[in-house]
Amino acid sequence: MKNNISADDLAVLLAVVREGGFRAASQRLGIAASKVSTTISRIETQLGTPVLRRTTRSQHLTEAGQLLVDRVGPLLSAVNAACHDVATFGGQIQGQLTLNVPGAVMPDILPPLLAAYRTQHPDVEVEITVDSGLVDIVAAGCDAGIRYGSVLEQDMISIPIGPRRQQMAMAASPAYLDAYGVPQVPKDLTAHVAIRYRLxxxxxxxxxxxxxxxxxxxxxxxxxxxxxxxLNTGLRYAQEGVGIIYTFRNWLDDDFESGKLLPVLPGWWPYIEGPHLYYPSRFAPKPLRAFIELCQATPAEA
Structure with missing residues (x-):
């Protein structure tokens, strides 16, 4: 069987996976949706096996398609990074930095870093996708991800970003505590109602x-x-007395100072490990390398 699949065709497949469908991929690539469909069919004909399961509403990778994307994605990223580096050799860093991050880092950890990054590299366009699940950042078309915890995919490396430790805390409105009482020990919480978060x-x-x-x-x-x-929207519900909230302590400081919320069991507030930036271990494009260097040079918070 001859294998004449072009890099351009493979890039179309990766766009379909990343964007979640033919129409979205065509809009991202600036080509007709019919051309996307024709390209996928051509790949399948040359491979002799389907790479996508198609329904009227969605497309999903077959096992063969997943194997192809897993192997080809990093290679195309490396080619694109090399071409970009050569094109911008010796000049101002240009291009795009695409990050996949959880909502927890959006209010206070990322803004100062990205402000400093944009000051240093004004010709780089930054795109952020907010997603709290475990994501294959290569298949998703992202340069790097930010996550809490140490679970990493193979061939990924990570560095700390932002605070090395973050304290969690519990709080409730004065009205809630007046109505239901103030917990004195952890087991008292089982008799209270809470604002919870689901992964x-x-x-x-x-x-x-x-x-x-x-x-x-x-x-x-x-x-x-x-x-x-x-995460950061739960505060409003806590202020209205819906229940006790468990979240980052620094997110509660303003409400503690204003009296909108009161601390609950402050002697039991734990610390957790701060977030990490993770990315493929090889072939980082210049915009990503510059962001990594900025994160490494930024003094660690407590």
Whole structure:
């Protein structure tokens, strides 16, 4: 079997996977949707096997298609990075930096970093996709991702970004605590209602408390469950007395100072490891390398 699949055709396949469909891929690539369909059919004919399962509403990779994308994606990224580096050799860094990040880093961790990055590299366009799930950033067409925790795909490396530790905290409105009482010990929380967050298509974020080396998990009653991507929106519901909220302590500081929210069990507030930037271990394009260098040069917060 001859294999004459061009890099351009493979780039179309990756665009379909990244954008989630033929029409979105055609808009991203600036070509007709019919050409996208013809390209995918040509790939399948040359390979002798389907790479996509098509329905009237969506397209999903077959096992063979997934294998192809996993192998080809990093290689095309490397080719694009090399061509970009040669084209901008010795000059101002140009191009695009695409990041896949959780909503938790959007309000306070990313803004100062991106402001400094844009000052240093004004010709780079930055695009951010907010997604809290575990994502194959290469298949998603992103240069790098930011996540909490240490679960990484193969051939990925990571560096700390922002604070090395972040303290979690619990709070409730004065009206809620007047109505339902103030918890005195962790087990009291099981009698209270809470504002909880759910990981994308996954479990609820656990409420883990720590004090003097002791760690406990508690399960309050759920009053409201929000997507983890809406972390910073839960504060408004807590202010209205919907329930107790468990979130980043620094997000609560203004409400503590104003009296809109009151601390709950402050002696049990735990620390968690801060977020990490992760990216393929090879062939980072110049815009990404510059962002990595900025993150490494930025003093670590406590």
């Amino acid at each position: 994308d298509a996954g479990p609820l974020l656990p409420w883990t408390l720590q004090c003097k080396g002791q760690s406990v998990k508690v399960e309050p009653q759920n009053a409201l469950i929000l997507s983890v991507g809406a």
